[in-house]
Amino acid sequence: MGTERSQGHASGRFAALDAAAVNQDGFLHEEHEAGLVTISSPADPEPSLRIEDGAVVELDGRPAADFDVIDEFVARHGIDLAAAAEAMALEPLQIARMMVDINVPREELVRIGRGLTPAALARVVALLRPAEMVLALTKMRARRTPSNQAHVTNRQDDPLLIAADAATAVAFGFRELETTVPVLGDAPCNALAMLIGSQAAAAGALTQCSIEESQELLLGLRGLTTYAETVSLYGTEQVFVDGDDTPFSKAFLASAYASRGLKLRVTSGAGAEVLMGAAEGCSMLYLEARCVKLAWAIGAQGVQNGAIEGINIAGSLPLGMAEAVAENLMVMMCGLESCSGNDTLMSQSDIRRTAHIMPIFLAGSDFLFSGFGSVTAYDNMFGPSNFNGDDLDDYLVLQRDWGVDGGLRTVEEEELIAVRRRAATAVRDVLHHLGLASYDDARIEQVVLAHGSKDVEALDPQIVVDAAAGIVERPVTVVEVVAALAETGHELEAERVMAMVHQRLRGDYLQTAAVLDEEMNVLSARTDPNDYRGPGTGYSLSGRRRAEIDGIRQARTRADLLGEFGRPLDGVAFRELGEAEPSSEPREVAVGVSPTFGAEINWTLSGLSVWEALRQVLAGIEEEECLGRLLKVRHTIDVGMIGLTAARLSGSGIGVGLQAKGTALIHRRDLPPLANLELLSVAPLITAEMYRTVGQNAARHVKGVPLKPLRNPYTEETIGARYHAATVGLVAIERAACLPGAPPVDLEVVR
Amino acid sequence: MSHAFSGRPLEQVTVAAAVAGELGADDVRIHADTLRHQADVAASAEDPRLAANLRRAAELTALADEDLLRIYAALRPGRATEAELSEIRDELRGRGAVECAALVEEAIGAYRRRGLTR
Numbered sequence: 001m002g003t004e005r006s007q008g009h010a011s012g013r014f015a016a017l018d019a020a021a022v023n024q025d026g027f028l029h030e031e032h033e034a035g036l037v038t039i040s041s042p043a044d045p046e047p048s049l050r051i052e053d054g055a056v057v058e059l060d061g062r063p064a065a066d067f068d069v070i071d072e073f074v075a076r077h078g079i080d081l082a083a084a085a086e087a088m089a090l091e092p093l094q095i096a097r098m099m100v101d102i103n104v105p106r107e108e109l110v111r112i113g114r115g116l117t118p119a120a121l122a123r124v125v126a127l128l129r130p131a132e133m134v135l136a137l138t139k140m141r142a143r144r145t146p147s148n149q150a151h152v153t154n155r156q157d158d159p160l161l162i163a164a165d166a167a168t169a170v171a172f173g174f175r176e177l178e179t180t181v182p183v184l185g186d187a188p189c190n191a192l193a194m195l196i197g198s199q200a201a202a203a204g205a206l207t208q209c210s211i212e213e214s215q216e217l218l219l220g221l222r223g224l225t226t227y228a229e230t231v232s233l234y235g236t237e238q239v240f241v242d243g244d245d246t247p248f249s250k251a252f253l254a255s256a257y258a259s260r261g262l263k264l265r266v267t268s269g270a271g272a273e274v275l276m277g278a279a280e281g282c283s284m285l286y287l288e289a290r291c292v293k294l295a296w297a298i299g300a301q302g303v304q305n306g307a308i309e310g311i312n313i314a315g316s317l318p319l320g321m322a323e324a325v326a327e328n329l330m331v332m333m334c335g336l337e338s339c340s341g342n343d344t345l346m347s348q349s350d351i352r353r354t355a356h357i358m359p360i361f362l363a364g365s366d367f368l369f370s371g372f373g374s375v376t377a378y379d380n381m382f383g384p385s386n387f388n389g390d391d392l393d394d395y396l397v398l399q400r401d402w403g404v405d406g407g408l409r410t411v412e413e414e415e416l417i418a419v420r421r422r423a424a425t426a427v428r429d430v431l432h433h434l435g436l437a438s439y440d441d442a443r444i445e446q447v448v449l450a451h452g453s454k455d456v457e458a459l460d461p462q463i464v465v466d467a468a469a470g471i472v473e474r475p476v477t478v479v480e481v482v483a484a485l486a487e488t489g490h491e492l493e494a495e496r497v498m499a500m501v502h503q504r505l506r507g508d509y510l511q512t513a514a515v516l517d518e519e520m521n522v523l524s525a526r527t528d529p530n531d532y533r534g535p536g537t538g539y540s541l542s543g544r545r546r547a548e549i550d551g552i553r554q555a556r557t558r559a560d561l562l563g564e565f566g567r568p569l570d571g572v573a574f575r576e577l578g579e580a581e582p583s584s585e586p587r588e589v590a591v592g593v594s595p596t597f598g599a600e601i602n603w604t605l606s607g608l609s610v611w612e613a614l615r616q617v618l619a620g621i622e623e624e625e626c627l628g629r630l631l632k633v634r635h636t637i638d639v640g641m642i643g644l645t646a647a648r649l650s651g652s653g654i655g656v657g658l659q660a661k662g663t664a665l666i667h668r669r670d671l672p673p674l675a676n677l678e679l680l681s682v683a684p685l686i687t688a689e690m691y692r693t694v695g696q697n698a699a700r701h702v703k704g705v706p707l708k709p710l711r712n713p714y715t716e717e718t719i720g721a722r723y724h725a726a727t728v729g730l731v732a733i734e735r736a737a738c739l740p741g742a743p744p745v746d747l748e749v750v751r
Numbered sequence: 752m753s754h755a756f757s758g759r760p761l762e763q764v765t766v767a768a769a770v771a772g773e774l775g776a777d778d779v780r781i782h783a784d785t786l787r788h789q790a791d792v793a794a795s796a797e798d799p800r801l802a803a804n805l806r807r808a809a810e811l812t813a814l815a816d817e818d819l820l821r822i823y824a825a826l827r828p829g830r831a832t833e834a835e836l837s838e839i840r841d842e843l844r845g846r847g848a849v850e851c852a853a854l855v856e857e858a859i860g861a862y863r864r865r866g867l868t869r
Contacts, residue, residue: 072861077800111797214820221816223779237865241828246867248858249826251804255851256819258808261781299804335798478779482769494766501779505761506753507789510805512798526796 022349028316035279035287038270038314038323039126043281047120049088051081060119068237070290073247074118078297083115092120096127099136099329102534106139113333114296118289121333125326126285130359133325137363139532140332142302142513142525144539146364148407149339150174150374152194153381154453157186157464159431160424160439161447161456163197167423169374171201171416172392173408175515178229178371180210182381183461187211189436189468191224192481193427199496200423204516206263206509210382213245213253220262223478224471226500226509227263229304229339229370233294234268235287238278251298261504263514265302265339266295267370270323271310284314288327296334301512303331304370306341309383311356315346325359337513337525343371345384353386361398361406364539366513368406376452389452399549405541409548420448422493429488434476436467561729565603565661572611574598577746580631585651587626589698591617592633592646592744595737597660601730604662605683605723611749613691617656617664620695626652626702628695630749633657634742637734640674643667645744652702656694661730662686666698677701678710684723685713756780756812783809803850810848826858828867833859836868 009015017023032041050058056075057064067075087095095112098104113121128136150169154161166177177198179190191209198205209219210230219225231253234240240247250266257264268291270284279287288305295303307314307324314320324341331338340360347353360368372395373385380388387395392408399406424447431437446456470476478501485494499520503509509516514524521527532538541549574597583590591614598610618628631649633642643657647669657676658664662683665676678697680686690710697707753761757777768774790805811819822839825831831839836859843852862868 067864069861069865069867072857072865076857077803080799107797214823217820217823218816221819241867244827246826246828246858246862248854248861249823249828251854252807252826252851253823255804255807255811256823258786258805259781259811259814259819261785296800299800299802299807301801477776479769479774479776482766483772486766486770491766494769498764498766498769501764502761504779505755505764505781505785507781507785510786510789511792511796512801526792 020349022347022352024348025352026316030317032283033281035274035281035284036317037283038317038319039283039285039326041281041283041286044122044283044286045119047088047117047123049079049084049117051084054081060117069246069248070235070237070240070294073251073297074290074293076297078293079117080111080114083111087112087115088117088120092123093127095124099124099128099140100132102139105533106530109140109333110335113330114335118293119286121293121330122283122286122289125329125333128326128329130322133322133329134359134363136329137325137332137359137365138538139530140329141363141365141530142332142335142337143366143515143523144528144530144532145523146405146407146539147175147367147515148173148369149176149178149367149371151343151371151380151382151385152177152179152374153181154375154379155182155381156453156456156458156461157181157183157190158447158453158456158459159189159193159427159437159464159467160443161450161453162190162193163200163423163427164420164447165375166194166197166207167200167419168416170198170205171411171419172374174205174372174374175407176206176208176227176367178208178210180381183465184211184215186464186468187215188219188224188471189464191219192430192471192476195224195478195481195497195500196427196430196485196493197423199493199500200426201419202518203496203499204518204520206516217253217256220257221260222475223501223504224481225262226504227265228257229265229267231264231266231300232268232272233266233291234272235282235290236273236278236280239273239276242276242278247294247298254298254300258510261507261510263509264300265304265337266298266300267304267308268292268295269305269308269310269327269341271307271313274313275310284310285323285326289330292327292330292334292336295331296336300336301510301514302337302339302366304339304341305331306360306370307344308341308370309344311341311344311346315356321356324356328360328365335512335525337366339367339370340365342369342386343382345377345386356386362402362404364405378454379452393552393554396552400552403541403546403549405539405545405549410551410553412553417448424448426485426488426490426493429490430481430484431467433484433488434470434474434480436470437463556725556729558729558732561726562600562733565601565726565730567602569598569602569609569611571751573750574632575748575750576632577748580649580744580746582649583629583651585627587702588629588651589621589626589654589656589695589702590629590631590646590650591656591658592631592642593747594637594639594642594659594734595632595634595739596734597632597658600733600737601660604660604686605726605730606662606686608662608688610660612688613662613664613686614658616688616691617658617695620692621699624696624699624703626699630747631744632747633744634739635744637731637738638673639663639665640667640676643676644669644671644673649744654698654701656698659683660734661727664691664694666694666701668701680710680712682712682715682719684719685715753785754782756782781812783812786812807848807850807854810851813846813848826855829869831869833863833868836862
């Protein structure tokens with residue numbers, strides 16, 4: 001698409017800009033009549049609240065007689081009347097400032113937030129600038145310890161793969177797992193596989209299966225899920241009814257879930273009303289404020305918002321990203337759990353989708369993603385998330401870069417394979433034991449090692465449909481699952497699934513922002529309240545967690561580098577001779593090498609051996625009918641000084657400096673140290689041919705004839721990021737081997 | 752101290768009991784007392800709405816799964832007549848689910864005004 005458009009540009013710069021990934025995204029001008037407006041629309045009502053005889057008779061400019069079904073519910077249950085008079089009397093700006101004031105406690109703001117009308121709440125959060133939002137998020141989220149949620153799905157609804165991927169997600173640190181199905185009938189099978197798989201790597205992850213409301217409830221009643229999240233709320237009556245619900249039906253549903261010991265949060269977020277063509281001209285933020293007040297009104301403990309799928313429409317408009325975060329803040333202002341979006345791929349541009357996560361990432365949240373795609377993007381049946389399975393290493397590195405807890409940790413390959421096998425085997429055995437489906441060992445091996453469902457043979461879809469139907473008809477409940485696990489030898493998973501039953505019977509995780517840690521402690525707004533009050537307070541990384549975040553699998557020690565770059569040379573060695581004396585041979589070019597050359601360090605950053613680099617330089621000198629001489633310069637690690645030292649001892653006055661890591665230059669004895677004749681500075685990109693040209697040109701300087709062209713290569717690669725860590729290690733090794741005051745010595749090649 | 756809906760103490764809800772076939776669906780269902788306790792915890796943490804939801808939930812423990820699904824379906828827009836909703840309200844009241852009945856009563860008024868009954 002970018003290239004087609006670019007043909008219209010005379011400017012190469014514009015053609016290149018058009019081809020950028022961000023230009024595959026769509027962008028719109030605001031049109032408030034259609035609801036294409038993020039923060040504020042002329043149609044948004046002025047905040048107002050009139051109370052008579054303890055009842056709300058006017059809400060945001062609308063009298064009770066004109067209340068739609070949302071107004072009605074919010075007016076009855078969504079305004080804390082004890083706090084309303086005080087809250088509505090405050091200027092929005094004053095409340096916004098309290099949100100970033102570390103001296104105003106979170107509880108005080110929650111009390112005020114619950115006393116505000118939807119229009120007033122939206123107006124307050126709209127006043128925060130991005131950096132202020134980050135501070136407000138840090139202070140206002142309900143739970144002190146941040147956490148994260150994963151999507152776990154696949155294109156085949158393969159239960160063994162669901163189980164293995166659930167175990168994978170928990171191994172990486174996710175504490176809530178959400179699945180869904182491409183084929184509705186498969187849902188019970190997915191839920192069962194998730195329940196078992198989620199307990200294979202560690203105890204206590206909560207699981208849900210997102211499907212049509214009443215069928216989802218049924219899975220919960222059977223004990224096959226532990227929470228529900230996709231109970232959707234909408235900001236206008238029309239869309240609510242189109243969604244086949246009302247605030248009253250949702251309130252009943254919320255109580256029904258709790259009546260069976262299931263955690264529940266509701267889902268809302270910008271964009272649904274616009275996409276359904278019924279935004280009533282209002283801003284996304286105002287409509288979402290109605291949803292948030294409604295969520296508190298029905299007694300939900302939390303809200304999934306931050307635009308959700310609607311980020312693609314919000315993101316096409318000015319302030320789209322800011323609006324999404326403002327939604328999360330409104331949830332926190334009502335004292336509710338925030339499950340903070342970031343769960344829909346919002347841009348083709350890696351830069352833009354990363355920018356989208358940053359406020360929540362830096363501040364932390366009850367759940368930073370309401371679905372990080374823990375599987376590879378094509379297997380995500382919600383559609384690709386903003387971050388997916390193949391982005392896990394990026395995310396882990398970002399945690400380490402900022403020293404923030406994004407909820408995840410590094411996993412070693414061996415450990416991952418082991419937990420995937422545990423999970424897949426347990427589900428296979430349970431399905432077989434219950435007579436629901438049979439899978440052979442080869443299938444398990446495919447699943448365990450698979451990157452995604454494309455790596456496992458596609459079986460007859462009827463196998464899963466039949467297994468799911470069997471679960472419904474029998475019916476299979478969590479009791480049968482526990483028994484089957486125990487009877488097939490999966491004691492650990494049986495105990496852990498039973499521990500989840502105990503949680504359901506205790507109900508502690510019904511409290512706001514509850515999550516279970518791996519020791520089965522309930523962390524919630526009750527047991528682990530966010531107590532951030534400025535620097536040095538609130539959540540901080542424990543030493544163990546810091547080590548987990550810092551210890552990414554890619555990190556190397558200097559000793560590791562020494563091992564890599566010190567690998568022995570095959571069939572060649574260097575012997576130091578006596579102190580090097582100045583020569584009078586006019587055709588001589590001295591090649592000075594660094595202290596570790598051919599000793600501690602045998603391999604250059606480009607992957608050539610030091611001998612190969614040196615051999616090419618010497619061959620180049622010889623080709624131009626000059627004489628090469630080899631010296632080791634021991635008193636300095638600086639390649640300029642090494643070259644100059646060689647030049648001063650060289651009969652011709654021309655010398656070559658060559659560091660063990662591969663950097664090379666040509667020097668002349670009358671130049672200052674930092675001047676040189678030619679320099680190859682980007683050691684990782686130097687080829688054998690370029691070393692030969694260095695030798696040839698050094699000799700041509702001796703002869704006074706024109707030089708061969710020698711240029712550092714073109715590159716767009718992140719040479720610095722890739723090699724600086726190694727360079728620092730190699731330089732440190734050179735420094736340790738350096739002998740200040742020691743004279744250069746002649747060096748002999750022993751083959 | 753916790754016990755299941757059936758009255759079975761939590762310590763006796765074990766893997767061994769599941770294997771022995773001793774556990775029924777009511778042994779893995781939450782008890783109304785537990786939900787009322789959680790409602791009190793929410794109320795003392797200054798969250799009256801979560802507390803109200805958990806009290807409604809405590810009431811709903813008395814209803815069978817099919818009843819929950821049936822009442823939820825009736826509360827969806829355009830599904831039930833006002834008379835049918837009134838019957839549900841009375842049924843809930845009769846089973847001691849007074850707060851749930853009050854919710855349905857509010858719904859009846861709102862649905863009538865907004866044309867959301869069948």
